[in-house]
Amino acid sequence: MSLGGYNGKILRVNLSDGSFEVDPLPKSWVKDYIGGDGFGVKLLFEEVPGGTDPLSADNKLIIGTGPITGTMWPMSGRTVFISKAPLTGIWGESHVGGFLGPELKYAGYDMLVVEGKAEHPVYIRIEDTHLELCEASHLWGSTTDQTTINIKKAHHDPDIQVAAIGPAGERLVRFASVIVNHARAAGRTGMGSVLGSKNVKAIAIRGHGGVDVYDHEGFFELAKKAHRRVRENPQAREMGKWGTWILTAVKQEIGELPTYNHRTGVFPGFEKLTGDYIRPRFTISDRACFGCSLGCKKVNYVKTGPFAGTLEEGPEYEGLMAFGSSLGIDDYATTLKANQICNRYGMDIISAGATIGFAIEAFENGVITEKDTGGLKLEWGNREQAIHLLEMIAARQEFGNLLAEGSKRAAESIGKGAGKYAMHVKGLEVSGQDGRTHRSIGLGHATAARGADHLRSLVVVDQLGYEDVAAKRWGADKLPEIIDPYTEKYKATAVVESENAYCIRDTLIVCWYSVSWPPIFWMEDFAEMLPFATGVKHFGSVKNLTEIAERVVTMKRLFNKREGITRRDDNLPDRFTKEPMPEGPGKGQTVDLDPMLDDYYRLRGWDLKTGLPTEETIKRLSLEWTKAHS
């Protein structure tokens, strides 16, 4: 059987001896894992044993693509970076848009595995079959945008796609990111510091080949139809105009705009962080990632004020939250400047903002003093100070050196009960949602494989009240509770089913937008498309896809099990479970996690007491082989 969509090749680079190797992609992986996240978890589980130090030469970094990466399916240009995460010490993955993944496919590979450690700074250059490690000492210390331009110039090719780390990655900031196309970030969990620890400044890819799907005519027609569905969807059109900024006002309205380090969900200055305010004043152009007909990226320019002259893409809603409402700053220009620093120096804007928020709250409560901060009086709403702190983190200067470890480690080294102010799950800072006003994300934050994650199982259908979609997916009998954001009932059903669909999304790999929100494509659409793309009939049923998703989610859990994760770690900061929401529509609400966790484990086939996959589940998902690697 000839497979469509795949190249059938895994490229490995061993930095320790400078060798490249091309392995065949095992055919058996395709049926069980599809691609992307699925291949990544299989490879990382087998090759990076439990207890490995994420920043050691033994850790590996995987760049993954899926069967439809590089084709015309809407939003299929995404790439995933997978590794054991330096920020959390558990499963780490970070998806990014831009143009890197398709280029890797055109160069002839499905995955790139980076192993070992180089003796001196290098960048990995891949041009079809031409593979080399290039000297990068002259690039060490430079920002991601300079690095990208330098590499393109050095090889006289503007079409090289570059994934680069900035000074933060070099200095092993725990939440360092990898930046693609100047402003697209594989942000979360610290993939940039994995590359930094291996002395890899950048990965430069150029491919001249193509992607052949199984049934070209059928797939092409289906892809065109899918693009039309996106183009005609009213919410997708709004999204194209406003990007994720559309969320700020919605979040404020439902009282879930994280403010003052998640203390409350209502921010008086929210209006200056909304799309309505930003677009006419700052936006100069709309952009898109590879193969996307929605186009949510905005390039913006600041004309006046302390950050005048800042020209940068973004930030997303999460950036508006992290350096806006969460720090009490009602100024868009500050968030754009913070985004620019995060992009250039290579840092995750969510974790950076949350760690600064932690520091401010700890200072406010006297746990941190001016002695710790080097004389800085930390305070909410101070624009210049937030930017200054961010620069200190990137440089690991003075107080920034402590914050560069992330909120969990920083709180541990401060002691004195500072952990109370660190908003993280399993070490990953909480994203811009709040379980108190949206129960299902409380469960999602607690159970997601990489920590407080909004991208693996965030149910949007309940939050925004898509009654018809909820009835179709989960059955009308579960209404109205399943879309009531203030009740724990049925939330595990919504979370598990969404997590499964998003898991397939991450194996293909396609974007959050058009799958998770707005709800355009779902399992049945993937089941219709995948046989055209790959020729694998097995992918043609939602039942089979669901089983693959369950397998991948359970494998990530088994990966975390090796690092000691159990039900005890599936928790939330006390803020969400014990401190009632102080104001807004969700006033008085807290998260009651345990009943939701019970339901979740039951649906996943994991043990209620330990939160770990049962023997029966391991057998049902044909994962017995994992025992040889525990």
Place this chain on the structure above:
Amino acid sequence: MLILPSQLVVDYTKCTGCRICELACTAKKEGRFQPSLARLKIVRYDDLGIDLPNVCGPCETAPCVDICPVYAIRRDPISKMTFLDNDRCILCKSCVGACVNGVILLDTKRMRIIKCDHCGGDPECAKACPTGAISYSHVSVAPSLDRHDKISSYLREIERTAQESGGAE
């Protein structure tokens, strides 16, 4: 009735750089997804946030026609579009270097010149473009489209300042 000739017309202010046009082009012409063989090219400047679609035509003069030593490229006198006759082509690559838009290519695998033929009057790229940055229309339309954009942005600006001063009172 006068039939105005259509051409590939580009409005770069609308281009988001998604490269769907490159995908659609090669899906139709090559039967696979291979942007490096697309008959048009999106040039992305990530640092400036600008994306420029480069398509075949409309050219004031046609360097590809002028430079071809064997007269394999001809130009339609009315539409000003240029067409390649592959049977005459001797693969000298002169047109590749001469094309000001950089959209004539040499396919080194199958040794042939690759050049846009406007899909015989029904170009796939224009149909696939999600924003209307590439359209297949009369050249005379292009300046008036630009003017329309300019006027509507003025109107928006006037409306915005009116609202702002209204709000300040």
